[in-house]
Amino acid sequence: MANHHTSSNRLWILGLIPLAFAAYFFLQLEGVASGQFLQFSIPWVPDLNVNFSIYIDGLSLLMSLLVLGIGGLILIYASGYMAGNAKIGRFFFILIFFMIAMLGVVVSDNIFLLFIFWELTSISSFLLIGFSHESEKSQKSAQQALIVTGLGGLALMAGLIMLGYIGGSWELSELLAQGQFLDGHPAFPAVITLIFLGAFTKSAQFPFHFWLPNAMAAPTPVSAYLHSATMVKAGVYLLARLYPIFGGSDTWFFTLVIIGGITGMLGGWLAWQQKDLKRIMAYTTISALGILVFLLGVGQKIGTEAAVLFLFVHSLYKGALFMIAGSVDHETGTRDVTILGGLRGKMPLTMVAVTLATLSMAGVPPLVGFVGKEVIYEATVENVDYRVWLTAVAFVMNFFNVAAAAAILYMPFIRSQPADTQLELDHTHEAPWTMWIGPLSLGILATLSFFFVGSELFSGQLIQGATEAVYGKPAEIKLYALPPALTIVPILSIFTIVGGIIFFAVQGRLIKAARAADAAVSRFGPESGYFAGFDGLLAGAASITLFVQNGKLRRYVLYVVVSFILFVGLPLFLNFGALSWRLSPPPLLYELIVSAVIILATLMVTFARSRLAAVAALGVVGYGIAILFLYFNAPDLAMTQFSVETFTVILFVLVLYRLPAFKAITSPAGRLRDVIIAVLAGGFMAMLVLLVTAVPQSQHVIDYYAQSSYPLAKGQNVVNVILVDFRGFDTLVEISVLGVAAVGVYALIRRGVIRGLSRGERGES
Amino acid sequence: MNRSLILMTATRYLVPIILMLSVFILLRGHNEPGGGFVGGLLAASAFALYVFAFGIKEAQRLLGVHPLALIGSGLFISLGSALIAPIFFGEPLMTGKWIDTFELPGIGKLGTPLFFDIGVMLVVVGVTLLIVFALAGEDEQLGGGS
Numbered sequence: 019m020a021n022h023h024t025s026s027n028r029l030w031i032l033g034l035i036p037l038a039f040a041a042y043f044f045l046q047l048e049g050v051a052s053g054q055f056l057q058f059s060i061p062w063v064p065d066l067n068v069n070f071s072i073y074i075d076g077l078s079l080l081m082s083l084l085v086l087g088i089g090g091l092i093l094i095y096a097s098g099y100m101a102g103n104a105k106i107g108r109f110f111f112i113l114i115f116f117m118i119a120m121l122g123v124v125v126s127d128n129i130f131l132l133f134i135f136w137e138l139t140s141i142s143s144f145l146l147i148g149f150s151h152e153s154e155k156s157q158k159s160a161q162q163a164l165i166v167t168g169l170g171g172l173a174l175m176a177g178l179i180m181l182g183y184i185g186g187s188w189e190l191s192e193l194l195a196q197g198q199f200l201d202g203h204p205a206f207p208a209v210i211t212l213i214f215l216g217a218f219t220k221s222a223q224f225p226f227h228f229w230l231p232n233a234m235a236a237p238t239p240v241s242a243y244l245h246s247a248t249m250v251k252a253g254v255y256l257l258a259r260l261y262p263i264f265g266g267s268d269t270w271f272f273t274l275v276i277i278g279g280i281t282g283m284l285g286g287w288l289a290w291q292q293k294d295l296k297r298i299m300a301y302t303t304i305s306a307l308g309i310l311v312f313l314l315g316v317g318q319k320i321g322t323e324a325a326v327l328f329l330f331v332h333s334l335y336k337g338a339l340f341m342i343a344g345s346v347d348h349e350t351g352t353r354d355v356t357i358l359g360g361l362r363g364k365m366p367l368t369m370v371a372v373t374l375a376t377l378s379m380a381g382v383p384p385l386v387g388f389v390g391k392e393v394i395y396e397a398t399v400e401n402v403d404y405r406v407w408l409t410a411v412a413f414v415m416n417f418f419n420v421a422a423a424a425a426i427l428y429m430p431f432i433r434s435q436p437a438d439t440q441l442e443l444d445h446t447h448e449a450p451w452t453m454w455i456g457p458l459s460l461g462i463l464a465t466l467s468f469f470f471v472g473s474e475l476f477s478g479q480l481i482q483g484a485t486e487a488v489y490g491k492p493a494e495i496k497l498y499a500l501p502p503a504l505t506i507v508p509i510l511s512i513f514t515i516v517g518g519i520i521f522f523a524v525q526g527r528l529i530k531a532a533r534a535a536d537a538a539v540s541r542f543g544p545e546s547g548y549f550a551g552f553d554g555l556l557a558g559a560a561s562i563t564l565f566v567q568n569g570k571l572r573r574y575v576l577y578v579v580v581s582f583i584l585f586v587g588l589p590l591f592l593n594f595g596a597l598s599w600r601l602s603p604p605p606l607l608y609e610l611i612v613s614a615v616i617i618l619a620t621l622m623v624t625f626a627r628s629r630l631a632a633v634a635a636l637g638v639v640g641y642g643i644a645i646l647f648l649y650f651n652a653p654d655l656a657m658t659q660f661s662v663e664t665f666t667v668i669l670f671v672l673v674l675y676r677l678p679a680f681k682a683i684t685s686p687a688g689r690l691r692d693v694i695i696a697v698l699a700g701g702f703m704a705m706l707v708l709l710v711t712a713v714p715q716s717q718h719v720i721d722y723y724a725q726s727s728y729p730l731a732k733g734q735n736v737v738n739v740i741l742v743d744f745r746g747f748d749t750l751v752e753i754s755v756l757g758v759a760a761v762g763v764y765a766l767i768r769r770g771v772i773r774g775l776s777r778g779e780r781g782e783s
Numbered sequence: 784m785n786r787s788l789i790l791m792t793a794t795r796y797l798v799p800i801i802l803m804l805s806v807f808i809l810l811r812g813h814n815e816p817g818g819g820f821v822g823g824l825l826a827a828s829a830f831a832l833y834v835f836a837f838g839i840k841e842a843q844r845l846l847g848v849h850p851l852a853l854i855g856s857g858l859f860i861s862l863g864s865a866l867i868a869p870i871f872f873g874e875p876l877m878t879g880k881w882i883d884t885f886e887l888p889g890i891g892k893l894g895t896p897l898f899f900d901i902g903v904m905l906v907v908v909g910v911t912l913l914i915v916f917a918l919a920g921e922d923e924q925l926g927g928g929s
Contacts, residue, residue, distance in 0.1 A: 737818075738818040767918065
């Protein structure tokens with residue numbers, strides 16, 4: 019373990035790499051903001067329009083900075099948080115894998131490239147949520163996240179492909195340049211619905227929000243990075259990206275405002291009731307994602323501006339808060355806010371960080387969160403048609419965020435520890451530097467952003483560049499740290515903060531009733547629907563499997579034969595009903611004799627009273643067929659048939675004495691059914707043979723093989739040459755299948771899966 | 784165990800003969816009826832006969848390797864012979880390559896199809912004996928997989 023400690027303590031160096039890339043991107047800010055977008059493209063699969071093309075405008079740049087900047091801090095944080103974990107190498111690998119995929123999502127120009135990276139983020143998210151793969155909870159949560167986002171991903175792919183077809187291009191930059199080309203197109207509702215599905219599942223919008231709280235099963239650095247700051251923003255990014263195409267339509271406005279509003283309020287409502295620090299943050303993240311979708315729905319210059327600014331603000335404070343939750347867990351062993359307390363003196367640096375982050379979350383100056391909230395209210399107030407409704411929804415969402423922020427700051431940190439808990443916190447101390455530097459940096463950044471919010475760099479380049487990319491038109495952005503005039507907006511802000519704090523003060527009295535109400539409603543909630551659907555799927559699959567594969571060989575043979583009759587015999591009969599039953603040339607006497615023997619032996623099989631008799635009669639059938647092969651000049655076939663028949667007898671001898679005696683297991687009705695099926699199958703088979711012989715054989719194929727066998731393949735036995743040379747690839751695949759089948763048989767018999775065949779118990783072998 | 788003296792004595796003489804016959808069938812397959820598949824069945828039946836005469840442990844000792852190894856090496860040889868043309872000559876998979884300069888007495892020309900057929904034979908022997916040994920039980924001695 020000591021080795022793990024030393025090696026993991028050096029892993030923080032990895033965090034410097036994304037930070038260096040973030041610095042490089044930061045240097046591009048001025049150029050990108052002035053319209054010099056970064057762009058390059060290399061053909062990947064040109065025939066399928068898949069190109070590795072990158073396009074970085076203001077929005078992509080802002081997202082990239084968040085992905086790389088927060089990613090670097092997370093890697094440093096993870097080196098402390100995961101120290102001593104035996105799987106830390108794997109953890110860093112998947113985390114960096116995700117980072118690259120996420121960066122790919124936000125810089126991709128090609129639609130297919132975007133989709134590939136999009137799916138890669140889902141896969142890495144799956145691996146990270148299921149990182150503690152021994153725990154059943156982790157497994158289920160990972161599976162749930164993958165299924166929800168994976169289904170959404172499929173919808174997204176369909177939507178993007180339709181978009182590409184209609185727009186006539188597979189590069190986003192070219193599609194965006196065409197503006198609202200889809201308006202009035204008959205496929206508009208389908209395309210927008212599919213894209214919404216992709217974005218809503220990824221960004222945990224109602225009714226798909228339930229996977230996100232469950233994703234908290236992941237180690238905390240993952241929650242901080244994927245499930246708050248970056249991956250869940252991919253859906254928001256996509257909506258923002260496509261704003262120039264869809265924005266402004268009624269469908270866009272109402273869907274996003276309603277879904278985003280519900281998500282934002284629901285997340286806020288559920289957040290304050292939670293006990294687990296991480297779950298509080300998970301629900302406030304859902305709420306924040308709802309706000310972002312809501313703002314994109316409100317749209318126009320001010321709506322997109324508010325969305326871009328809040329995206330930035332939220333990533334900063336939520337990334338910090340998740341890391342702090344992990345630090346608290348790491349140092350105290352619990353995340354339960356009801357028993358925590360008094361950490362302000364024990365973890366002073368974390369205390370500074372959590373203060374800055376929660377103040378930003380609550381929208382209190384001097385933190386950039388205040389500006390973010392001001393602009394949100396400006397956006398809703400500026401909407402002429404629905405001013406009151408939109409403002410009310412925004413107020414509720416912000417209000418719950420204040421209450422949650424107060425809970426996060428007050429309960430574990432400011433108040434003294436409740437006296438009646440068992441939790442021992444006397445020896446708790448500050449987290450290692452790797453774990454406080456990230457949250458503290460983000461907190462300081464949120465403060466600096468407030469003081470320089472009106473600067474050319476911040477509002478003129480970072481926010482304006484991203485807003486113009488979303489809005490699709492030039493937009494002059496001027497942000498103020500403090501409101502220049504006392505309008506309705508700062509008054510709303512004050513009301514939000516005061517109201518949130520009052521609500522937090524009285525929430526203890528409401529919490530029981532609220533939890534009871536939620537429990538009652540959640541039975542009809544979307545997650546119950548997910549589980550019901552999932553269970554139904556499994557039950558359906560199980561019943562089909564039991565019907566089709568019930569372990570009885572008779573049943574399998576029945577299915578095969580009946581399928582043959584239905585899907586081969588019947589169409590043949592319907593299409594070639596007027597078949598000539600005359601044989602040409604007429605059969606010779608010895609052929610008739612052998613045929614009679616075969617028929618008699620077949621009848622004997624069906625009437626046999628013991629297995630041995632049945633096997634012997636079957637052997638007669640086989641040898642009879644082999645003799646027929648001989649008559650028809652097929653010595654190779656005959657030889658093989660003789661060998662196979664002989665071997666079958668050997669195998670039967672080995673098996674027979676282990677089988678129970680013959681019993682009457684079929685009812686008379688069942689026997690009648692078997693007779694009908696057997697006669698039908700035999701009749702259709704005979705018809706098939708007649709058909710094949712009635713069609714004149716293609717002489718040139720025969721001639722080709724006969725003539726080329728020696729010159730091309732140096733063999734005179736045409737049959738064998740076909741097997742090993744002309745059609746050798748078939749043989750190669752056949753022997754592979756044979757080998758696989760034999761291993762299967764071997765495993766079944768040896769492991770005692772087929773009970774009665776294995777001698778005694780060999781389970782441990 | 785009660786073993787038939789007649790069967791045991793006959794088997795001692797028959798097994799080498801059947802095995803030689805199987806190789807003969809394999810080699811003549813290119814020009815006359817025969818080939819790897821039939822040859823493999825014949826060889827496997829020789830060992831099956833040995834199982835009946837002397838019991839499974841003796842038969843496994845005679846074979847010397849686990850049947851799974853035969854399947855694996857057979858597939859390997861067949862695939863290898865199929866890959867010779869693309870790897871060394873840049874021609875399509877499974878193109879037959881022959882050594883034209885000399886003929887081995889009794890075998891004829893050497894070429895990749897011959898090795899392909901040998902691979903087929905090994906797979907067939909392995910598959911049938913794997914099943915025979917598994918059905919006859921008592922394969923713990925050579926149970927390499929357990």
